[in-house]
Amino acid sequence: FTNRHEVRKMTLDRSEYVPLIPRLKNVVALDMDMPGHKIFWSDLYHRKIYSADMNLAGNSSHHQRGIDSQMEAPDVPAVDWIHGNNHWTDSVPQTTPGATTDGTRRKTLISEGLEKPRSIVVDPAQNFMYWTDWGDEAKIEKSGLNGADRVALVTDNIKWPNGITLDMVNQRLYWVDSKMHTLFSTGVNGEGRHTLIYNEDKLAHPLSLAVFEEKVFWTDMGDRAVMSANRLTGNDITVLAEDLMQPEDIIVYHNLKQPIGKNWCSEKNFVDGGCEFLCLPAHQINQHSPKYTCACPDHMTLGLDLMKCVAAPTTTAPSTTPKTAAPIPTRAPTKQPAGPHLPPQLQQLPPPPAGSSLRTLIGPRPLTVHSETAVTGQSGYVAMPKVAEASHRYMLLYIVLPIMMMCLVLFGAVLLWRHWRLKNTNTIHFDNPVYRKNHRRTSCTSVETTARTATLNP
Structure with missing residues (x-):
């Protein structure tokens, strides 16, 4: 089992308990290849999957980098010991890739409909794989x-499905849910959940x-321990190892765990089934189903013969988005799943500067990702389109002109109202004879005329 900086080995009767692979950075997941006597582990600090001979695993000079490119947060590797392939989940690009165990040929098998893929297990005898996803x-x-014939087995009464394993003999799946504090089991077709x-x-x-x-064995981050119980009744819970630093993954290294099966990709002395790039086994729906299918790199597709790879057709539509200029910083909101209080080692720490170790909660458990750059782009931000200056002028006109028009209309309305009020107001004028125009002048004239007449008469 893993303990953050080392892989430890313990016999089932606990008579031996020793370090197997010491001085590691951040080992989080394990698997094995019993026919090849190899052990595989993923290191989140280096973002790589390594392998070593089981007898030489303690010597770092014998460690081999199996898959070391295009990986962000590689989780549990699942080794197909019959066909010589390796499967794993990567929660950052949200994919389930597959590759040869040496990492030279790789193909993304599932990339849609995944939110937070966590653990994966394979059954190369029946040619199936199973994985957990703890997304919304x-x-x-x-x-x-x-990657064909994908189907959901468990969708209800499930919160944080973490590890998953397979009982190949009884064809039964077991998984732990860290939010529900529960260990479940079900048939490989989703039947008989318990x-x-x-x-x-x-x-x-x-x-x-x-x-x-x-027996069923599990690691517990909260208890910092490795435990076991009866896989049929759930009784006899026993603590096998405790006071660990960060126990994460656990495997049982035994010949019966990986029985020998038929490799259809090497049938009739064909190398990789005649496939140009990668041969992947196919599950048998009926007797006429193909035993395997050929696969190509992600940027290529199968030709008409379904064996050779050709360039994938590209269809580029004319872009209608405006030219981007100076990047505008944006920050995407993060969503923390609601759940019980986590132990101190599970608390999320503030992000360190670029080039340092980033401790974050990926899945319902902490992972350490060594990141060269924390975000993409020249400035580390998402580029947003810049609005042209002419559009600003037009926007200004659209705002100012309506305001001016409204002012003119209001002014004209006020003038019309005042004119209408003056026109429709009735006035009454009173003439006072005393203060009439030319009143004094007319009286004087009358007096002078009367006097003149009197002097002329005898």
Whole structure:
């Protein structure tokens, strides 16, 4: 099992408990290849998947980088020990890739409809893979090892599905839900779901689990321990190791865990089934179903013979978006899933500067991602379109002109109202004879005329 900076080994009877791979940066996931006597692990600090011979794993000079490119937050590797491939989940680009175990040939198998893929397990005997997704619509899904015929198995009564494992003998899936503090099991087709253990103390924050014979084993971040119980009844819960730093993944290294099967990609002495790039096994729906399918790199597609790879057709539509200029800083909101109080080691720390280790909550557990640059773009921001200056002038006119027109209309309305009021007001004029015009002058004239007449008469 992993303990952040090392991989430890413990026998089932606990008679031996020793470090297996020491001095690691941030190991979070494990798997094995029993026929090849190899162990695989993913390191989130380096964002790579490594491998080593089981007997030489303690010597760092024998560590091999299997998959070391185009990885952001590689999680649990799931080794197909029959066909020589490796599957894993990456929660940052939200994909489920597949590749050869040496990492030389790689193909993204599932990239749509994933929110936060977490753990994955494969069944190369039946050619299926199963994975957990703890997004807003948490679920457990299943598909062929070639990514075909995808179907959801569990969609209800599920919150934070973490680790998942497969009992190949009984064809039964087991998984832990860290928010519900529960260990469940179900058939490989989603039938016969069963709650095996519900215990907030012993399943405080479970991360991964493994099944072997009559026992189920799991790691718990909250309890910082490795525990086991009866896989049929859930009883006999036993603490196997405690006071650990950060126990994450656990596997059972035993020959019975990986039985030998038929590699259809090497049938009739064909190398990779005659595929030019990558041969992926296909699950059998009926007797006429193909045993495998060929796959091409993500930027290419299969030709007419379904074996060779050709350039993928590109259809570029004319862009209608304006030219981008200086980037405008934007910040996307983050959503923290609601849940119980997490232990101190699960609390999210503030983001460090670029070039340092970024500790964040990816899945319902902490992962450490070593990031060269925290965001994309020259300035680390999302570029937004710049509005042309002419559009600003037009916008100004659209605002000022209506205001001026409204002022003119109001002014004209006031003038018309005043004119109408003056016109329709009735006035009455009174003439006073005393203060009439020319009154004094007319009286004087009358007096002078009378006097003149008197002097002329005898």
